[in-house]
Amino acid sequence: MADPASPLDALAPALEGRWRTATEFVEAVLKAAILDGSLPGGTPLRQEELAERFGVSRMPVREALRQLEAQALVDMVPHRGAVVTEISAADAADTYAIRRALEPAALRLSIPRLTPAQLGAAEALILAMDSETEAGRMGLLNRRFHMALYAAAGHPRLLALTEAQLAAFDRYLRFHLAAHGREHLSQQDHRAMLAAARAQDIPGAVAVLEAHLDRAAEAIARFFAARGG
Amino acid sequence: MADPASPLDALAPALEGRWRTATEFVEAVLKAAILDGSLPGGTPLRQEELAERFGVSRMPVREALRQLEAQALVDMVPHRGAVVTEISAADAADTYAIRRALEPAALRLSIPRLTPAQLGAAEALILAMDSETEAGRMGLLNRRFHMALYAAAGHPRLLALTEAQLAAFDRYLRFHLAAHGREHLSQQDHRAMLAAARAQDIPGAVAVLEAHLDRAAEAIARFFAARGG
DNA sequence: TAGCGTAAGATTGGATCCAATCAACGGATG
DNA sequence: CATCCGTTGATTGGATCCAATCTTACGCTA
Helix, strand or coil: CCCCCCCCHHCCCCCCCCCCCCCHHHHHHHHHHCCCCCCCCCCCHHHHHHHHHCCCCHHHHHHHHHHHHHHCCCECCCCCCCCCCCCCCHHHHHHHHHHHHHHHHHHHHHHCCCCCCHHHHHHHHHHHCCCCCCCCHHHHHHHHHHHHHHHHCCCHHHHHHHHHHHHHHHHHHHHHHHHHCHHCCHHHHHHHHHHHHHHHHHHHHHHHHHHHHHHHHHHHHHHHHHHHH | CCCCCCCHHHCCCCCCCCCCHHHHHHHHHHHHHHHCCCCCCEEECCCCHHHHHHCCCCCHHHHHHHHHCCCCEEEEEEEEEEEECCCCHHHHHHHHHHHHHHHHHHHHHHHHCCCCCHHHHHHHHHHHHHHHCCHHHHHHHHHHHHHHHHHCCCCCHHHHHHHHHHHHHHHHHHHHHHCCCHHHHHHHHHHHHHHHHHHCHHHHHHHHHHHHHHHHHHHHHHHHHHCCC
């Protein structure tokens, strides 16, 4: 409570889930805070401060930071500590390149095996996004919609990687939503992808997805160009 | 020293490098042992046993295990411990699907920016592979050759992911080399990829790479089919 | 005899303490 | 006045200890 406006004040563990270990708890809260922008890039993460704030010792904090480092959400330097990874035009392009490689592959594998129930779940997520206004939850719904389309791909490692990259992109999606309206989230693309998946039209769905990703990447690039970053 | 033939006996930290922290040391040795097959899938990794063997306390071991879990090399279950990830036909196909998505993307980005020095380094690695006989070093050279071709891609996150997947594939490459001779490592493909890269022939290089990966995946699939796995 | 509940041991998760390293500051020296 | 160097405080890495949880084995009961 010393410094009045620490970014860590935003750490409100209002997440209702239950965790099996303190490490999982710390990791989940920190991850959510980084992805939704509460903890901006460059924020130093002192172990003792986090431990006090979470009501645990430094050890679960250390392990959580290691996990986040592996997800490229924090940078750790030995004996110097952890810092929230900076976002930049270059990093956005990097994340985009990975998504652009992984998601079409996942979609191709998934479409032939998607069940009506899974397609219905995807449609429900589109409808939920229509009436969602808050940026953080919008990112979550967007993530879940994409993953719903890939859910039948099998290949759990591929899906886990895809989900991680999708989550990383949320940090940019937030800017995207702030700059333009949430219209630009391209609900049309989402509906088109769903329709193509329903029709078992793999090339069509992949084409929409790639265009969807390209547009998102361009929007982020324009944002950084206008911002001088 | 109790049980005579523990798989952990293979942990010979003969790696000459220097590490800044004990955690890095433990992680590097364990990772090498898992990738080269010294620690087969399913091997339980007891923290205390590893700590004693490395001459450190349990804490660096715990952090190293977390890092390896993030790389999908060990599975951790709360209060139950860590186990070396099992290999299987399904997991091989999973890793292959990721490589098949990431590597063509990396190659496409890299070729236009490859320098003569980088191309020369790749060629040197091909020659080194011609005269290498030991399986472990062969895997390392193969990894370094592929990464040499992608080195100019920029996008450090994409490259890091690609390298991690390439390393994961080494666990299968080992079987591959044992079953067939090392001829089947397709040095022809390597030379063709290098030639195409030199000629700035992106579609040609990507086509060779994709066929190269497809053949490797088929070989692994055949191996597992013959083995009943 | 099969099944369930309980108790003991083993193993991991978490807390606390100590050591090593880094950054900042201040004084001496050219 | 700038630079180098030693000292001090802050912070992380590592070791040790305690608590929580899981597994296994044993005994009781139906």
